[in-house]
Amino acid sequence: MSTKLNIKNNEVGVFAIGGLGEIGKNTYGIQYQDEIILIDAGIKFPEDDLLGVDYVIPDYSFIVDNIDRIKGLFITHGHEDHIGGIPFLLKQANIPIYAGPLSLALIRGKLEEHGLLRDATLYEINENSVIKFRKTSISFFNTTHSIPEPLGVVVQTPPGKIVATGDFKFDFTPVGKPADLHRMAQLGDEGVLLLLSDSTNAEIPTFSHSEKVVGQSILKIFEKIEGRIIFASFASNIFRLQQAVEAAVKTGRKVVVFGRSMEKAIVNGLELGYIKAPKGTFIEPHEVNQYPGHEMLIMCTGSQGEPMAALSRIANGMHRQVTLQPGDTVVFSSNAIPGNTHGVNQLINSISEAGAKVIYGKMNNIHTSGHGGQQEQKLMLRLIKPKYFMPVHGEYRMLKIHAGLAQDTGVPKENCFIMENGDVLALTKDTARPAGHFNAQDTYVDGSGIGDIGNAVLRDRHELSDDGVVLAVATVDFKSKLILAGPDLLSRGFIYMRGSGDLIRSSQRVLFNAIRKALNAENSNESTVAKAMTDALRPFLYKETERNPIIIPMVLTPDEEK
Template structure:
């Protein structure tokens, strides 16, 4: 991949002074007073008070550096919504200030919004080798690859701008090429840890503890740090321990094994390959995202699979059950993921048989436990033996627990601290840890999305809020009016839908056929035919009367249909379904 460094000559901002005829403060005329220096502004467009859609900005004068552009998945109340991404209207208004978008690592909650963000922003994107590989594949899927400048950085790179400079330190996470990002400002460094834990027996390159301490020793203005596991005691267990547990679980299985994990957990995938090799099993990879990560991981050398070990799913029946390992997506119970389709019997190539073992190697994302439990139940009903939760220790988090977080605070030693990446209780827990390490109450800021923190050399205060919120993605399109969309979805779920169809002469406004009414989720049509026939007659009378007084207009007829039907069903049934009229003109 092409490595490019954007370097601009760094210049010192000129001091400015104002000359006034009188100085009200000291009563002396002609005295020059320095204007107030501008602050470094730190803000979040996502990732605070929630799990997912991480996006942060550091701004000084006419320069902005963006860190991450992630998505989050909707909960059950948002049926029909695919993703939720940050509202970036503040960035679009200030696009001329943006120097680059820097990515901490390649998980979806940090890179998933890029195809939609980069439709609105023309900015260069920087990340580690695997991160850019995943971004490249994502943009290719959206047919945007040629439109975006992608740059690979390593730990020793530095990008200098007029006011700000950006450099990095390696961290340990559940995916390779995870970095902390350092943004040097005139008042000191702003450090963003990314997602991290301290693993002293890692599967990949170790975190650069020396560089973390060096950054802290040079003086850090502000620290933004991952809070996901701030409520959990101790250190997060090493990934190395999980590899042994996976091998032990494989050795105890006589039939086929289905292994579900996050596709982006590349370290875990290599552990699975190693265990399968020792147990003489062929590997079948199922799920589009899993197939993509396997391909990218092999190209970059992060996943090493012996020749002939990968088997196409079409050839799975050529091998005995004890020779097969299926690695698939669906560890979070996602309805359309491979494992969910296999569990429900909807997968075209793989079904569950008694004797199969299914291993969930992940923890449910907060709020996602119900989907995971439903998937486990379906698998057990189909006859599979399911390993999940803490059984066999087949999963460990990529996020640091309380001792990890305190260690990071001790390395970085910031003047000011902003806990990020977590729900509100996690942010508060992280704040309390910071107070234990010596920071004072006035130097720790628990913020909300859209808040800004104005930081000077020795003080910080909350600044004005900026536009922020959520943008919904449905069928690849952005929906900005989330309140209207949520209301519509709730109405459909609770009250049902009524579709009204009619054909009208566009010249005279005469009804040629209909109106005909079809309902779903409102009333049972077989029992409610008299009610619906009366509704059709009432609507026909209203439209005919209107046609005698008003010139025909499709827009007017659609609005009148909605009003008449709402009033009718409220009066007759006491409910107001979502009315969807359709007027066909001839």
Template sequence: MAKKQTPLRIIPLGGLDGIGKNMTAFEYGNDMVLVDAGLMFPDDEQPGIDLVLPDYSYVLENEKKLRGIIITHGHEDHTGALPYLLMDLGRKVPIYSSKLTLGMIEAKLQEFKLNSPKFREVKNGTHINLGVFSIDFFSMTHSIPAALGVYMRTPAGSVLHTGDFKLDQTPIDGVTPNYQAICRYGTLGIDLLMSDSTNATRPGFTQSEAAVGPQLRHIIKNATGRVFVASFSSHIHRLQQVCDAATAVGRKVVVTGRSMVNNTKIARELGYLKISQEDIIDAYDVKDIPDDKIVVLCTGSQGEPLSALGRMAAGEHKSFTITSDDTVIISATPVPGNEKSVQSIINSLSKIGCTVYDRSNTLVHVSGHASQEELKLMLAMTKPRNFMPVHGEAVHLRAHAKLGLKMGIKPDHIFIADNGDTLEMRNGKVSWGDPVESGVVYVDGLSITDADPIVFRDRQKLASDGIVTCVVTFAPRSKKVGDVEIACRGVSFSSDEQLISEAQDVVREHVSVTAGKDGTSVDMLRKNARNSLSNFLWSKTHTRPMVIPVVMEV
């Protein structure tokens, strides 16, 4: 009987249920390679959560197989889970990425007080072997410099992973996508294409990053006071254009916001952000410079209340107070879920009276992701035998799959997967495999916890309905109920003394009836107190705050 061929297993652990926490494992026999290790920021349904990570328990269970971690570029949705993963791994695993990405990762690891792992710099044209994996890197354009795509060959077949990309013909740093390499891989044969789906619902082409520059320069040149530009701190191309516009019209650049200061420092040291030392100044030195000679680069493009722009809008920043003479440019698109926060900051700035520019009224932002025509071009260049859309929500993955159909890929060769689903490749043929454990892990303060819907339900209830605590004293021997104390937080009736008094009487009456029965336990009294108080409050106020009963035996 012939031995069954070892398959290449493609295991997406994150990135297929939203924009973020991208992570995919590639496993062949006793070798495994991980591509990206990102995080996602929480939404309104996850109160109190700081970060959302992919569940990488499968990687930990097979860490002896792990030959290396490849990071395609430096955005948090591709690097943010690395510190947590490295803390959990029992050994040092080499990390492969571009010089800029490794610099950003190193700064992040220093925040966690982690020793630097085995960093291995790669760039366009680099070839490495990790176990049975033969891997080539090629340049791609995105909203951050030094983004890379990955072409890997194994005994079971080949995979091309685009990373995040758009096909920008006039990138700020002059580094275009390596079309020759992509077409060459297409000629060699690509058994599976994994391609970025973020903008798969958007027709046409994504505009070049260079389109933003003239508009930024026009606004900065004609502004009468200071200009504040809020952007992603990792969007080095955008920061370069702001610096170029500022210096061209004789303004100095000030950088504020922790991540903005860190990333601009790293990018300048590594040669990715070019501005002379005399044109970039410290926030403490702005007092000596006229307002019309200053451009402030800051964080806060997503409406974060504790960011530099958020604190300025609230009048709480230690160095800057925005006035009606100033101009604010929000040079980013709100990440899904952040729209309200961004609008809130725009409203706060409008009340101050300053001029606000954002994507709704001026071309101050373009996307870093490919639109439909570019995605079709990628499919045309690669000519894949099988296709798996990645990096997006369900609507994006399905829209990208439809583009694949239009480009001639057979329906049964297109795989719309969810996190934890597994594809198996044998002799270049792809099929579904057995799923692995997947999900999300929440970072809550300093602790890391699995998804617990009860915790979120309680937090949402506390946020919307408030909390009422009820303390009942009970004498077991005499079976008599003593004092009933009720305390309220976050409810509208907390100062209504008559209502609280009636509630105490109702609880005392109901608990006394239960207490007089034989075989009554403290748990029964507690349940009775909760139900009687909850029903009373509903009848009087039509609200259902969380009721926490405490029965004290005296």
């Protein structure tokens, strides 16, 4: 059973496979007749309640089902929530990818890791590229964001232009290229049918700070620090890294880099010319202790408190080259992403306890968001002047607020569509209508498995994490109605059963009686005995401990054949 959009020949269908009702796994699609344009293919990092899940990706069935129509995947920028899904997608559907130089370098790295690089079709684009298919054509415009080369995408279709902003802020003094306000204004003048715009900071009423302001703060802070500086930030924000390197050069410091993603980012940044530094600025990890403190800048990963990242290892005395010492100053050029707050706070405590100074928080203008607030979202709406509006890249409440902003700037309420992943919006040049829904659920990636974790497994993990597991085993003979071995009990994550001999013995007694009774019942079999064991043990353990561990009964029979 294959999925097709339920749209008419004169309609363009617009949909998200991921990215609506969530921050993450952005994957948008635009179909006109037999041509489908995809924009971005991201992953989402799992929330805490997805125990043990590594990433969340979309269900790519729609793409697989429509592989013949897919003209290409166009990448707005190189963040994980926009490119992280590419290896998983390409395993299922090898489609051509169009991306800017930095995004392409990051994608190549991913594909190489997954052994997919050789067979991938990759095209380098820039803001001036125009990619023409038979019925649709794709062009681009520069925006500003927390990674170089963010592109807005314009999909020209017969019913009209569809513009996807990608992630953006309006930074009028950016470190990289400026946003192309004139192109946006021109698009607005020519007429845009539909705008898909970034809703991330729809709850923030203010205008975001410029990246250059952060750079100035970094320099001011570096100038005041006398000892070593340990600088943690998001590795993907190459502008930030560049500004830290520049501040190091200006204050006479060598730079050493720790953490794989930071090292990669610096290498990419140097190769693509985003990071510039005089020869001899960067030193090797093993040289870090050859320079006095006031001549060292240590740049590292781990600003989110990730326990295995360089900064956590440095703070906890588990790093090979760097040990924290009084006189060191750790600078967090980042904010804690919700969900990481506790980890970051603990990390700041550890650093502080080790005697180092810590500079963090909003106070010092040491970080700025890559996403524009309400003022910037309204500026985009005013420039593009879309007939129809679809807020994307946000949880429901953000989409809702963003739709309100669109109405404030003159988009009629009935022309704003708050949609879910898999919802289809069908547009002609004068009309827009919801046109059904296809399946676009979450797929969990866990270890090497994709999609073999579901709600039942996650529910079990939750219960296991609450009260642990108790395992009850007995070998029985259904002919003689005898218990040949056991019942035995083992537990994990429950309580210290070793210290509770009484509890074990009384549980065994409870089980023994339950098994005997079940064996002697009519039509007894493995599952009736197993059920009797659980039914007897669960209330007993709850009464004794007020806990509800998962109980796994296991009934073995000696003559059983496998």
